[in-house]
Amino acid sequence: MSITRPTATTISATSTAPPRSGTTTMPTRAVGVALVGTTIGWGTAMQAIGGREGFGWYSLLGGVAALAFQATLIVLLLLECRTHAMGSGRVARTAHRVQFAVMAGAMVSTVLDAFWALHGTVIWMVFDSCWPLSMVGMAAIGIRIVIAGRWSRPLRWQTLFAQSWVLWAIPLSAVPMIGMVGGLLQILLGYGVLGLMLFRVGRLPITPA
Secondary structure, three states: OOOEOOOHHHHHHHOOOOOOOOOOEEEOHHHHHHHHHHHHHHHHHHHHHOOOOOOOHHHHHHHHHHHHHHHHHHHHHHHHHHOOOOOOOHHHHHHHHHHHHHHHHHHHHHHHHHOOOOOOOHHHHHHHOHHHHHHHHHHHHHHHHHHHOOOOHHHHHHHHHHHOHHHHHHHHHOOOOOHHHHHHHHHHHHHHHHHHHHHHHOEEEOOOO
C-alpha cells in the first residue's frame, strides 16, 4: 500500500471530497474491493456451513473465508492507522497495536478451527477468546474514529456501523427466526457498503500528526 502525492486532477477524479493539491494521500480502492469480496465470501461460507462441527471440507471452507476476511480487516486497520483516523496520539497508537495483536490471535483461532485442532484445550480457549475481543476492539476503534472526525462524516459513521458488528450480532442472535441471518445482513450492509465507499473515495488524506 504505497503513499503518494497525487496532483489535484488525480484526487478530484477519484474522491468525493478531494483533498487540497499536494496533500499526502493513501489509495483506498484495493481495500474497498477486498472488503466487498471477502465480506460476501465469508457470509456465503457461513450460510453454507451452518452449525456443522468437526473437521471436513466445511471447516476448511469456513477457515479460508474467515482468514481472508480477517486479513482484509487488518489492511483496513492499517489504512485507519496510517491516515490517523483515530487521531495521532499515544492512545490511538496503543489501541492499534493491541488490536493488531488480538487480530493475530483471532487468526490463529481460525486456523485451529479449520483443522479442528486442540479443541477444548487451554491453548484453544486462549486463542478462541481473541475472536470476541477483536470484535469489541473494532467497535471501540469505530467509536473513536467518529469522535476524532478525521474522515468525512458519511465514511466515519459507516465505519462505526461496520465495526460495531458485535454490538448488533449478540442482540440479534437472541431473536427467534432472525439470529444468524440478522448478523449476516449487518455484515453485508456494514463492511460491504464500507468497501464500496472506500472504492468510490479512491484516496484518503493523511492528516498531519
